[in-house]
Amino acid sequence: MDTAENYVYKKEVDWSLLKEGLTLPVDNQVVFGRNIDRLLSRGESRNITLYLDGQSYKAKITNVNFDPKFNRRKDTLQIMYSPNGELSNALKSHFIKSYQFICAKRQIREAGDRTMIHLPDDCKEYLAIYTTEYEDTYLLETIVADDIVALKDVVKNQQERILEARFNYDMVDEKSAIYETERIVKLRKLNKKIGDNLKLLYNYRCQICGKNSGEEYGSQIVEAHHIDYFVHSLNNDSDNQLIVCPNHHSIIHDVNPAFDRKRLLYIFPNGLQEGLALNQHLGYR
Ligand SMILES: [Zn+2]
Ligand SMILES: [Zn+2]
Incomplete structure (x- = not known):
């Protein structure tokens, strides 16, 4: 980092x-x-x-x-x-x-x-x-346009959570790394760097619960989540990324709540609504 x-x-x-x-x-x-x-x-x-x-x-x-x-x-x-x-x-x-x-x-x-x-x-x-x-x-x-075409091809059968783990933790298994072209490395870096910047902006706190859950352990464990899943949207803009703790991140991928961009809140399938405790980068444009 x-x-x-x-x-x-x-x-x-x-x-x-x-x-x-x-x-x-x-x-x-x-x-x-x-x-x-x-x-x-x-x-x-x-x-x-x-x-x-x-x-x-x-x-x-x-x-x-x-x-x-x-x-x-x-x-x-x-x-x-x-x-x-x-x-x-x-x-x-x-x-x-x-x-x-x-x-x-x-x-x-x-x-x-x-x-x-x-x-x-x-x-x-x-x-x-x-x-x-x-x-x-x-x-x-x-x-360039051809980079995005190549990316589309690489992510089409991938799972969002696994792809995001790569961005968040720089995880690349060696087998697939061999096949990663320069184009993909470049795009993965951009995605990770945009997320890293947001983590710094929130000082490793979760935008939903406001907590820095790794703090007392000396860990900076917080994750960047793509509001519109990256595998579908290929959108790594900061306004498509949300900084969340691993708990909230797992819950989001488990039950797939809808995100209301106007009110900046998640609507969970069981009816629970949860807004953002912290926000400095969404909805300002
Ligand atoms: Zn949280
Ligand atoms: Zn996610």
Whole structure:
């Protein structure tokens, strides 16, 4: 858990990212938030280095939350790189499907139309950003459409609970590890890191009962659960993950309660309803 690579953000690929930069809300990213607090005050900029495929690229990070009209709970940052420069070109070639799709859409739209072009849900691509051991250096990983196709194939016959155990405890049995492609390793890491960040955010407490059940034993045993089961949704966004104690986690998988996203509560088949004792990341968007 104390590796230098910690979750910063998972950004959907859009035109701006392919061209010159992206915006990062700090909201619930614990380790990144701490880094940035040390590095940048409001309105300040710093030069940073981004690594993609072992290549380094220069970029600039700015804390843009100096304007009260942003009115966010935490700071908003912007990472900018030279427009259509080396990193932009590398990203365009990685995300060739997104790039071609967006280019085609831009060509046929009316002049002056500036609405954001999104890819269809089943072929969205993402850039994952992680911290490194250096606070001004970040690691980029691309999640392309073909990665998600490969993942779909790998998880299709798996059990949710077993898959989640792998994410939570980094368990990989050696037999299947041999067959894990680089694509799958990368996606498993992203899933685990998003969960790890949330565990830190709740300080290893269960969002349902509020307890840190391992605390008195010196254990940090808490688990990330996927509200819409990952084997069906392939959704590892933080707003599809809930941090729960092993008891609550087992109960959820045993009886399969429905989760009411509006009221943020579980409705159990026997009629019991249980809300969240702790919540800092669901339902804020
Ligand atoms: Zn609990
Ligand atoms: Zn679960």
